[in-house]
Amino acid sequence: xxxxIPLLIxxxxxxxxxxxxxxxxxxxxxxxxFFLGRMQKVAGPGLVLLIPGLQKVVRVDLRTVVLEVxxxxxxxxxxxxxxxxxxxxxxxxxxxxxxxxxxxxxxxTSQLAQTTLRSVLGKHQLDDMLSERxxxxxxxxxxxxxxxxxxxxxxxxxxIKQIDLTESMIRAMxxxxxxxxxxxxxxxxxxxxxQASQKLLEAASILAKEPHSLQLRYLxxxxxxxxxxxxxxxxxxxxxxxxHFLNKGKTEGS
Numbered sequence: 453x454x455x456x457i458p459l460l461i462x463x464x465x466x467x468x469x470x471x472x473x474x475x476x477x478x479x480x481x482x483x484x485x486f487f488l489g490r491m492q493k494v495a496g497p498g499l500v501l502l503i504p505g506l507q508k509v510v511r512v513d514l515r516t517v518v519l520e521v522x523x524x525x526x527x528x529x530x531x532x533x534x535x536x537x538x539x540x541x542x543x544x545x546x547x548x549x550x551x552x553x554x555x556x557x558x559x560x561t562s563q564l565a566q567t568t569l570r571s572v573l574g575k576h577q578l579d580d581m582l583s584e585r586x587x588x589x590x591x592x593x594x595x596x597x598x599x600x601x602x603x604x605x606x607x608x609x610x611x612i613k614q615i616d617l618t619e620s621m622i623r624a625m626x627x628x629x630x631x632x633x634x635x636x637x638x639x640x641x642x643x644x645x646x647q648a649s650q651k652l653l654e655a656a657s658i659l660a661k662e663p664h665s666l667q668l669r670y671l672x673x674x675x676x677x678x679x680x681x682x683x684x685x686x687x688x689x690x691x692x693x694x695x696h697f698l699n700k701g702k703t704e705g706s
Contacts (some may be wrong), residue, residue: 487507589611
């Protein structure tokens with residue numbers, strides 16, 4: 453009978469500690485096991501048995517994490533102030549390093565993404581931010597991934613979500629775009645005038661070499677104008693057309 457009491461107490465203790473000795477890890481989870489403070493192993497997935505009081509475990513999720521980067525105030529290389537927001541996709545490749553090498557890998561990655569975003573975009577002009585977003589995404593991803601590699605974290609992608617401009621900057625860009633359209637219109641008009649003048653010069657050169665062509669052109673113009681019966685037009689008659697008749701009259705008179 454005296455032996456039954458210690459056994460009963462031991463049984464109660466085992467029953468109380470048994471739930472805390474079992475851990476179940478899903479397929480996308482791993483457990484970093486510490487024995488008396490020293491890293492022992494990475495366990496999981498499945499059922500893991502721990503020694504209560506001696507072993508501790510840190511659960512790590514290996515799925516891709518979607519990290520929202522808070523809106524950052526960025527000054528571009530051409531001194532334009534913009535507000536930029538982005539999203540970072542990363543996952544833990546080494547659970548042991550993610551737990552041991554950094555205190556809080558999620559917060560550390562978030563802070564690193566914010567500073568890298570400001571640093572990379574600050575080296576580019578506003579036009580590059582708006583037109584070369586894919587290249588900027590790749591540059592930011594490489595910069596963040598180079599730092600998180602030592603934490604066992606792989607940054608797979610970075611996407612700039614939105615670039616917000618101030619109202620004054622929007623108006624300035626609108627004026628610039630309008631001025632650019634006017635410039636292009638004037639250039640096109642000037643090029644048209646130049647081509648027209650070149651063609652007129654070629655036509656004048658041809659007509660100067662062939663006087664009869666000029667007379668035919670003159671008669672054709674009269675025909676076109678004369679088609680409108682309600683219009684009266686007085687044209688001077690070129691003397692070249694009468695030269696033949698004048699010469700003929702002088703010959704007959706003599």
